[in-house]
Amino acid sequence: MVMCARYDVVIVGGGHNGLVAAAYLGRAGHSVLVLEQAATAGGAAVSAQLFAGIDIRVSRYSYLVSLLPDRIVDDLGVRFRTRKRRISSYTPAGDTGLLVDNSSRAATRESFARITGSDREFAAWERFSAMTGEVARAVFPTLTEPLPTRDELRKRVGARQWAALFERPLGETIEEYFADDLVRGVVFTDALIGTFTHAHDPSLAQNRCFLYHVIGGGTGDWDVPVGGMGALTDALLACARSAGVEVLTGAEVVGVDTDGTTAQVRFVTDGAVSAAVDARYVLANAAPAELARLLGEPADTEPEGAQLKINMVLDRLPRLRDTGTDPQDAFAGTFHIAESYEQLDRAYREAATGRLPAAPPSEIYCHTLTDPSISGPDAPDTRHTLTLFGLHTPARLFADDPQAKNEIAVAATLAQLNTVLAEPVQDCLARDAHGAPCLDAATPVDLQRTLRLPGGHIFHGDLSFPYRSGPAETPAQRWGVDTAHRNILRCGAGTVRGGGVSGIGGHNAAMAVLEETAAQRPGNAR
Numbered sequence: 001m002v003m004c005a006r007y008d009v010v011i012v013g014g015g016h017n018g019l020v021a022a023a024y025l026g027r028a029g030h031s032v033l034v035l036e037q038a039a040t041a042g043g044a045a046v047s048a049q050l051f052a053g054i055d056i057r058v059s060r061y062s063y064l065v066s067l068l069p070d071r072i073v074d075d076l077g078v079r080f081r082t083r084k085r086r087i088s089s090y091t092p093a094g095d096t097g098l099l100v101d102n103s104s105r106a107a108t109r110e111s112f113a114r115i116t117g118s119d120r121e122f123a124a125w126e127r128f129s130a131m132t133g134e135v136a137r138a139v140f141p142t143l144t145e146p147l148p149t150r151d152e153l154r155k156r157v158g159a160r161q162w163a164a165l166f167e168r169p170l171g172e173t174i175e176e177y178f179a180d181d182l183v184r185g186v187v188f189t190d191a192l193i194g195t196f197t198h199a200h201d202p203s204l205a206q207n208r209c210f211l212y213h214v215i216g217g218g219t220g221d222w223d224v225p226v227g228g229m230g231a232l233t234d235a236l237l238a239c240a241r242s243a244g245v246e247v248l249t250g251a252e253v254v255g256v257d258t259d260g261t262t263a264q265v266r267f268v269t270d271g272a273v274s275a276a277v278d279a280r281y282v283l284a285n286a287a288p289a290e291l292a293r294l295l296g297e298p299a300d301t302e303p304e305g306a307q308l309k310i311n312m313v314l315d316r317l318p319r320l321r322d323t324g325t326d327p328q329d330a331f332a333g334t335f336h337i338a339e340s341y342e343q344l345d346r347a348y349r350e351a352a353t354g355r356l357p358a359a360p361p362s363e364i365y366c367h368t369l370t371d372p373s374i375s376g377p378d379a380p381d382t383r384h385t386l387t388l389f390g391l392h393t394p395a396r397l398f399a400d401d402p403q404a405k406n407e408i409a410v411a412a413t414l415a416q417l418n419t420v421l422a423e424p425v426q427d428c429l430a431r432d433a434h435g436a437p438c439l440d441a442a443t444p445v446d447l448q449r450t451l452r453l454p455g456g457h458i459f460h461g462d463l464s465f466p467y468r469s470g471p472a473e474t475p476a477q478r479w480g481v482d483t484a485h486r487n488i489l490r491c492g493a494g495t496v497r498g499g500g501v502s503g504i505g506g507h508n509a510a511m512a513v514l515e516e517t518a519a520q521r522p523g524n525a526r
């Protein structure tokens with residue numbers, strides 16, 4: 001129930017970024033209304049009990065946390081924590097595999113030597129990690145500050161590191177550091193999550209994606225959200241509500257009008273009842289292309305997502321072809337399938353010509369090995385979740401017959417997974433209350449429909465380098481959240497430092513509003 005017809009701030013979309021912005025602004029004394037089209041808040045940061053009779057709350061879309069700054073958690077008093085993974089990654093190689101063990105440098109070194117035949121690649125791995133660590137420590141703290149210029153950021157990062165990650169195609173840097181095809185692939189996958197590109201793309205889309213995957217928390221670690229990703233949304237919702245924010249779900253915004261000072265937001269509830277509210281500021285947690293549609297303006301870009309997400313619940317973890325590695329280790333970290341450098345390149349080229357890759361690359365990981373709290377108390381000890389994120393499956397592959405193409409992509413991806421297992425993963429799937437296997441898959445086309453992600457792009461559009469490329473005349477421009485309209489700001493993944501579960505887009509939009517409203521108070525005029 002909307003309590004009044006005018007708010008200081010109306011937020012379009014109740015994703016985690018919208019909730020972060022709402023909480024900051026509510027705490028600062030602004031009246032805030034959040035309008036969310038889905039039945040629940042959280043956007044892509046939600047958990048769900050996906051399978052009838054199976055008491056496990058699966059992180060339905062996003063599943064690991066790296067980019068959420070402690071500063072936001074502390075400022076808002078968010079009751080949420082993450083847990084470190086014992087294993088960083090496992091990559092099968094024939095009847096053996098490369099295990100990167102966070103708890104043992106010696107074991108990791110031995111694994112590299114076994115797979116690559118010498119100590120060379122492990123030494124390169126350590127040098128490369130040290131370099132990305134330096135970049136992480138320089139860049140991450142800037143993400144919650146006004147945007148630095150390119151020159152300011154380059155000075156902070158250092159010339160050598162800047163050249164390696166910001167200036168030339170990442171493929172050149174990876175090929176300079178590493179010689180082994182498998183190791184190159186393990187490194188390069190971070191450049192492809194949610195980004196359809198290749199190692200030598202001159203647009204540097206791969207470098208931008210890679211950057212956000214190695215700087216989180218100043219370490220680049222990807223941690224497990226305790227209680228699942230929905231626990232973060234629940235905690236943010238509690239913060240926003242306790243700050244006096246009104247959150248209306250089942251409320252689809254259908255239009256936004258503005259004269260630059262006051263905006264009107266039109267929405268429908270439950271697909272039927274129309275309403276409108278006025279606002280001094282509108283923050284768009286929805287993607288920039290969706291905001292353009294609401295304003296009746298052409299979109300700057302038409303994003304295209306390229307991933308396949310498969311959630312599974314298993315009665316037991318499958319046995320591996322590699323009998324020397326315990327499945328409890330292999331699945332505890334990121335488990336790479338068909339992700340050697342050469343395989344990733346071939347899959348990209350096949351998908352770019354409109355074909356599903358013959359060997360679909362993907363990565364999987366098991367949440368319950370690190371955090372069993374998402375399972376109900378009666379779940380058998382052997383029951384586990386398996387989260388699969390498939391690469392190089394752009395929306396265009398599913399356009400003509402989304403359901404049939406979804407099934408074909410799932411079958412091909414599981415068949416590829418089975419090449420490294422000693423038994424088909426299908427034999428390990430739990431059955432729901434109706435006897436159906438516990439497997440749920442979403443293509444970019446599905447995400448466009450359910451989450452309003454344009455083209456199914458998980459970051460609302462390709463990521464940007466975290467520096468300013470335009471003017472800095474308004475607070476919104478300084479924080480990287482501006483639009484063509486002074487009182488309409490971006491506040492989600494589509495902001496300059498947005499993308500991922502970070503809250504940074506929401507934080508930065510709130511800071512821009514607070515800076516502008518503080519400047520407008522009597523006695524504070526510039």
Ligand SMILES: Cc1cc2nc3c(=O)[nH]c(=O)nc-3n(C[C@H](O)[C@H](O)[C@H](O)COP(=O)(O)OP(=O)(O)OC[C@H]3O[C@@H](n4cnc5c(N)ncnc54)[C@H](O)[C@@H]3O)c2cc1C
Pocket residue numbers: 012013014015016017018035036037038041042043044045060061062063064065066067251252253254285286287290309447450451452453458459460491492493494498499500501502505
């Ligand atoms: C399958 C998948 C896996 C991912 N894995 C990870 C991961 O492991 N780690 C990570 O950090 N990131 C991951 N991401 C990315 C991350 O989830 C997103 O970047 C992040 O959720 C963006 O948050 P947001 O609040 O900006 O936007 P969203 O989560 O997209 O929320 C936007 C909200 O706006 C609402 N909305 C849109 N249009 C309207 C409208 N007209 N009216 C009302 N409401 C509207 C939507 O319903 C949605 O709730 C993943 C994303 C996906 C899809």
